[in-house]
Amino acid sequence: MTLKVFRQANRVIAITAISSLAMLSITTHAATYELDPKHTAVRFTVDHFGTSTNAGGFYNLSGMLEYAPKEQKGFVGITIPMGSLDTGLKAFNNHLKSADFFNVEKYPTAYFKSTNWQFNGDKVSAVTGDLTLLGKTHPVTLIATKFNCYDSPVLGVExxxxxxxxxxxxxxxxxxxxxxxxxxxxxxxxxxxEGSKKADLKSQ
Incomplete structure (x- = not known):
């Protein structure tokens, strides 16, 4: 399968995530937030043969968040550009991007799409969803260490x-x-x- 076909498949996954987001909007009164790439990232650590710990991250992520705290529901869809991988060492970046690991040339994008949000009282405690990586999709559960909403003094929106x-x-x-x-x-x-609240189209 060509790289072009894989990229087309990735777009289909992204559209599916957006469609799921739209469905949540129809069934709840959730507010919609556009993810801010400056405050959205995936960082990783992995043991290095029992001697030390390797670390790196993926940046310039995009996607949407929906949050309905009164109904205790939510949705998040994240697109991860695998080429943004950075460990701070160019040679190590290149090895991790190779077919030995993330195979970025063949699989340039990964995705996470939530399927369920869990709450402890009025606080978000966990988000379960599907992670698509290297062409395979498996469920993962993200444990919340913090979650909050605030009025951004920089953006002027929630x-x-x-x-x-x-x-x-x-x-x-x-x-x-x-x-x-x-x-x-x-x-x-x-x-x-982290995402900033989008304007309500009905009020425009």
Whole structure:
């Protein structure tokens, strides 16, 4: 399959995520927030053969957040440009982008689409959803370490977001390089999400 076909498939996934978001808007009175790439990122850490910890991140993410606190419902759809991967070391970036790991040339985009939000009292406690990576989709649960809304003094609108953590088994997505040599298969993810409220089209 060509890179062009894969990119077309990625667009279809993105459209599906947007459609799910629109469905939530129809069934609830959730507010809609456009994710801010300056405050939205996915960072990871992984054990390096039991000696140290490697770290890196993906940036310039895009997507939408919907949040209905009174109904205790929400939705988040995130598009992750895999080429934005950065560890601070060019050679290491290139290796992680290769077919040994994230295979960015063949799979330039990853996606997360939530399927369920959990609350503890009136606080967001976890978000469950589907992570599409390397052409494979598996469920993951993101544990909220914080989530809040505030009136942004910079943007002049309400902003909502939070920090989430999870640990995934990279082999589920077909990334098994060096697992037989002692490199751990578990990757810790820290997901930072923040979006600014979009204007209500009905009021315009």
């Amino acid at each position: 902003a909502c977001g939070g920090d989430f953590e999870t640990t995934i088994d990279r082999t589920k997505w077909g990334m098994d390089t060096y697992t037989t040599g002692g490199m751990m298969k578990d990757i810790k993810l820290v997901v930072q999400v």
